[in-house]
Amino acid sequence: MTNLNNLAFAFIGGEHQVLHLAPVAAELSLRHPDIKICCICADDRTAAALRAVATAMKARAMIVTRIAWPWGARIAACVTGKRSAAKGPLLARIRWLARNAQAIIVPERTSAALRWLGWRRPLVHFRHGAGDRAPSSEARLQAFDAIFVPGQKDIERAVARGIDRRRLSAVGYVKMDYLRALPAGPQLFDNHRPTILYNPHFDPALSSIGIARDVIARFREQRRYNLIFAPHVRAFENLDEAARAEWLELAVAGQIVVDLDSPRLFDMSYTRSADLYLGDMSSQLYEFIARPRPVAFVNAHDVSWQDNPRYAGWHLGEVASGAEDVLAAVDRAFERHPEMVQTQAEAVAFAFGGFNGAIRRASHQLLDTLQSL
Structure with missing residues (x-):
């Protein structure tokens, strides 16, 4: 040709x-x-x-x-x-x-x-x-x-x-x-609390989306962290308006943002502004650690993940055993992050190249x- x-x-x-x-x-x-x-x-x-x-x-x-x-x-x-x-x-x-x-x-x-x-x-x-x-x-x-x-x-x-x-x-x-080269987006919270980006995947067999309400509830009960709930856009693509409204009602002004379909899900506004990534299977993990930062994961299916290559990213941070362990895993991820910096940088190079x-x-x-x- x-x-x-x-x-x-x-x-x-x-x-x-x-x-x-x-x-x-x-x-x-x-x-x-x-x-x-x-x-x-x-x-x-x-x-x-x-x-x-x-x-x-x-x-x-x-x-x-x-x-x-x-x-x-x-x-x-x-x-x-x-x-x-x-x-x-x-x-x-x-x-x-x-x-x-x-x-x-x-x-x-x-x-x-x-x-x-x-x-x-x-x-x-x-x-x-x-x-x-x-x-x-x-x-x-x-x-x-x-x-x-x-x-x-x-x-x-x-x-x-x-x-x-x-x-x-x-x-x-x-x-x-x-x-x-684009500038960072607007500040989402008018406070100095660390911000957590929670980004569950759409595949229910692998995602923590099934327990996401419980995960969000844990953040609603505390005042140490802000939360952005920004699932993969396909997670809720088949929801009707009433069901969407129920999820949106979980937002808390000044503390919890719930975003199901805005452009910020795609343009890295959240991955560039958050202090910690909380997820399960999304490749947004690697977008987040392009600038190494703490990460944690929710093991919602009791998966034996340590030797499974599909969960390779979970070795880059801390893993919560369920919703009840999420806040503790987030705390651990912040505390232990310095020892993960080099490993994260190598993982990004392997995934993204230059x-x-x-x-x-x-x-x-x-x-x-x-x-x-």
């Missing part, structure tokens, strides 16, 4: 995936005006996030196309009660819209289904996040001609899953490269790779 002139970037997973790939699209549009760069999405918030990246990077030629959900997608989501059920019909529409593109580039694995929808040109995956969960969807990587990951950790994991090493490129953590310059590096490597396919 020597004459690239039309590339499609598809964002079907939601706003939280935008910063893992959109800066690369914007960089290509800015540096290669001869290539049509079109970013396709299906909701207003994702479209707004894409346009914000284009504006910030002065990529005026980058096209953002917001498409309507196909009627089949709306029916599937309504019948199942799950937004994810709509992705098949949505991908079929994207497949048609991108029919003149020379490649489709995506930040999630569900788009592997484009192969079964007849897409035969290059299909490229950019990994979003850099956690340890190793979901079953890793098997879908076989559908992609090229796979871009942040660091060596994902290279080794993909190779262990049988992915040809020649398909893999480690380019650094694009999101971190994009956000690193994230400075990741956007430029990824855009160059993407062009080189597509031209060789």
Whole structure:
């Protein structure tokens, strides 16, 4: 593919995936005006996030196309009660819209289904996040001609899953490269208490979300710490308004923030401002310790985690045995953090590689790779 002139970037997973790939699209549009760069999405918030990246990077030629959900997608989501059920019909529409593109580039694995929808040109995956969960969807990587990951950790994991090493490129953590120069967000609490960011994952089999109310209750009963409850945005994507309201009522003015879906869940406002990270399985752990700080984890399923690679991050801080042990684990994490600094720095390097310059590096490597396919 020597004459690239039309590339499609598809964002079907939601706003939280935008910063893992959109800066690369914007960089290509800015540096290669001869290539049509079109970013396709299906909701207003994702479209707004894409346009914000284009504006910030002065990529005026980058096209953002917001498409309507196909009627089949709306029916599937309504019948199942799950937004994810709509992705098949949505991908079929994207497949048609991108029919003149020379490649489709995506930040999630569900788009592997484009192969079964007849897409035969290059299909490229950019990994979003850099956690340890190793979901079953890793098997879908076989559908992609090229796979871009942040660091060596994902290279080794993909190779262990049988992915040809020649398909893999480690380019650094694009999101971190994009956000690193931005100023910190506004101060959330008008006090001098340390602030805890509680970030449970969406997978109920691994997450502490099932006991999150109890965890929050422990913080409501004390006055030593502030708390930001900011779960993965997918944790509550299928909740109705009444259920959402019940969670929001757990906030306490001046002490506890509850955020279920604001842009601050994605732009590292919380990970950059908090003093300690409390979580379970989210890759936001590594975003947090890009600047080493205390971390703690909630073992909500009585997991034997010490020798399980899916819980590698838990060795970087303290582990609570349940909600009743959370405050004690937080105390221990603050006390013992100095001995964790070097280990955390090494873990970030393994997960993210060198994230400075990741956007430029990824855009160059993407062009080189597509031209060789």
